[in-house]
Amino acid sequence: MAGVNLRFVLDPDLTPDLREQIIALWVDVTNAGGAVGFVAPVTEADVRPTAAATFAAITDGPDRLLAGYEGDRLVGVLIIADNRFHLKTHWRVLKRVMVHPDTQGRGHGAALMREAERIGRELGLAALHVTVRDGLGLGGFYERLGYREVGRLPGALRLAPGDDRDEVFMWLDLDSAAA
Numbered sequence: 003m004a005g006v007n008l009r010f011v012l013d014p015d016l017t018p019d020l021r022e023q024i025i026a027l028w029v030d031v032t033n034a035g036g037a038v039g040f041v042a043p044v045t046e047a048d049v050r051p052t053a054a055a056t057f058a059a060i061t062d063g064p065d066r067l068l069a070g071y072e073g074d075r076l077v078g079v080l081i082i083a084d085n086r087f088h089l090k091t092h093w094r095v096l097k098r099v100m101v102h103p104d105t106q107g108r109g110h111g112a113a114l115m116r117e118a119e120r121i122g123r124e125l126g127l128a129a130l131h132v133t134v135r136d137g138l139g140l141g142g143f144y145e146r147l148g149y150r151e152v153g154r155l156p157g158a159l160r161l162a163p164g165d166d167r168d169e170v171f172m173w174l175d176l177d178s179a180a181a
Contacts, residue, residue, distance in 0.1 A: 006108065006109040006110060006112075006113045007072065008070045008071060008072055008077070008078070008110060008113050008114070008117075009070070009071045009072075010068060010069065010070050010071075010114075010117045011068075011069045011071065012066060012067070012068050012121060013060075013066055013067060014067060014069050016057055016060060016061055016067065020069075020076070021053070021057055023076045024053065024057075024076070024079055025046050025049050025050060025053050026046065027076060027077075027078075027079065027100055027102055028040075028049045028053060028098070028100060029044055029045065029046055029048075029049055030102060030103055031100045031101070031102070031103060032044045032049070034103035035138070036100065036103070037134070037135035037138055037140070038098050038099070038100055039052060039098065040052075041161045041162065056081065056097075056098065059081075059083070060081070063084075064084035064086070065081050065082065065083045065084055066081070066082040067079065067080075067081060067082075068080050068081075068082060068114070068117060068118055068121065070101075070110065070113065070114050070117070072105065072110075076102075077101060077102045077105045077110055078100060078101040078102065078105075078110050078111070078113075078114045079098065079100050079114075080096050080097065080098060080099040080100070080114060080115075080118055081096070081097040081098050082094050082095075082096060082118060082121065082122075083095040083096070083097045092127060092128040092129070093127055093128055093129040093130065093131060094122065094125075094127055094130055094131070095130075095131045095132070095133070096115075096118055096130055096131070096132045097132075097133075099111070099114065099115070099132065101114060111143065112143075112146075112147060115144075115147050116147070118130065119147075119148075119174065119176070122174075122176050123176055127176055128175070128176055128177055129173055129174060129175050129176055129177075130149075130173075130174045130176065131171065131172065131173050131174075132144060132149065132172045132174075133169055133170065133171055133172070134169075134170040134171075134172055135159055135167050135169065135170075136154070136159075136167045136168035136169070136170050137167050137168075141170060141172070144172045145172075147174070148174050149172040149173060149174045150172065150173055150174075151170055151171065151172055151173075152171050152172070152173040153170075153171045154168045154169060154170045154171065155168060155169040156168050
């Protein structure tokens, strides 16, 4: 990750401006083929209801927002989601992992995930989990970061009639992962 110069902010003030930046990022990522809850093409109007629920879970708790900036520009985000179940308080789910398409290939995604790993360790978590849409080649990215596939739901994601994809579960054991 040499040359990656991102500034990370955990739990930034979720101002109206930041909300709009995240929605715009979400649209750009989706329309570039990213798997963040939608299928392209989408508009801000399509994303806004899901974003509103996501923002409420951050501002009202228990979820947390990690934002990555290149200079003053928001280039990446992810949600550190609480499991909302008392037997799962020792691990978290990483959701809406997004890096702006025009910054792809610069190591920003890996840097964002490494920062989430650092935060997970700081919080004393035992593991992190991320769900991946099969068919996009993302499994290898997460495997290079130490995640391993622990299961999949065959055809669980219906992108369009005749286009069902597996939902793949990736797991990073923070107890055994390299610190």
